[in-house]
Amino acid sequence: MxxxxxxxxxxxxxxxxxxxxxxxxxxxxxxxxxxxxxxxxxxxxxxxxxxxxxxxxxxxxxxxxxxxxxxxxxxxxxxxxxxxxxxxxxxxxxxxxxxxxxxxxxxxxxxxxxxxGDVIGAVAIASGPDALPAHPKVTLTNDRLDGVKDGVSGALHADVAIVFANGPGMPVLALVDLAKVEKTAIDSFDNSRCLADLHFADTPAETLVSGSAARAAALHILALQAVITAHEQTGGAEALMEIARDYAVTRKAFGQPIGAFQSIKHRIAELYGLVELARANCIHAASREGQSDFVTAAAAARLSATEAYDTAARDCVQIHGGIGVTWEIGLHLHMRRARTLALEQGSSLFWEDILVDRLAGEAA
Structure with a gap:
């Protein structure tokens, strides 16, 4: 494409x-x-x-x-x-x-x-900071789930969840109706993400995939979500780049716009480069859905988008100076979202490992 x-x-x-x-x-x-x-x-x-x-x-x-x-x-x-x-x-x-x-x-x-949209779904693959755990904390026995999935995005309002669990001697990807599942809300850096712990206690569950295929299926779903998240991160980075640019050409210091100073103009130019790299990686990853290199492309998109949004959030605040950290201007909304999205589908360390493993496999 x-x-x-x-x-x-x-x-x-x-x-x-x-x-x-x-x-x-x-x-x-x-x-x-x-x-x-x-x-x-x-x-x-x-x-x-x-x-x-x-x-x-x-x-x-x-x-x-x-x-x-x-x-x-x-x-x-x-x-x-x-x-x-x-x-x-x-x-x-x-x-x-x-x-x-x-x-x-x-x-x-x-x-x-x-x-x-009348039904809300959640995906509970991670266990703590481990985006794709070798041994999930939740166990599935005789179609019943037990254990806790912590910090699941959107789970507080979800009606159904896809859960990565330990089955009898093998990993399992399971489908769970959350109607009677206990949910504990988590106060977070970005409360609109509606994070919650899901407490399973002899909860009925239906197996979607089991055995060695379950881990591959979980990674594929994680990669699909990572591509969507990467697009969201790129959009946030683009907006921040434009906010920084517009402020730099209107705010004056020493009788001239601050955008005339190299330390400012170079920083905004670097943001432009990061945004465009992330955008290209996102489009490529989305176009590779269903292809053998999809997970590799998803990892590249995720890494470049995370770098773009994190950098843009930090630099935009710095370009604004003192006013950049005030409640009213709202730049901290992007800072919070950038940090939240950087972890939601697995950290950069996780996706770096995925990318290196995939590229090493192709080179072997």
Missing amino acids: SILYDEGQQAIATESRRILEARVHKDDLLPLLQTSGRYHEAFWATAKEQGWTALALPEAHGGLALGLVELGLIAHQAGRTLSGAPFLTSNFGAAKAIELYGSDDQKQRWLPGLAS
């Missing part, structure tokens, strides 16, 4: 940006930081209304049968405007797991609700 979007994809990007800029505002997001367990309901209502929740799912189950490229475009614009809910990514991850590995009955039961 070309690293340029076609006319239809550009229209998706333009329209989603217009809608989100009109409906998502800083003043709506700031109060969420001080309240645990709440998300920006207007954003999620917009996602459902616009059909973004159904974008990359099959038509047979209420989807629009588009792909990761188009959903990535939406995520990019969501990142620009700091969408106050994590469900665009988690719903997609849960739905793809069911679509790829579930039975016909499971697809009929869950996919239409996930496509409409």
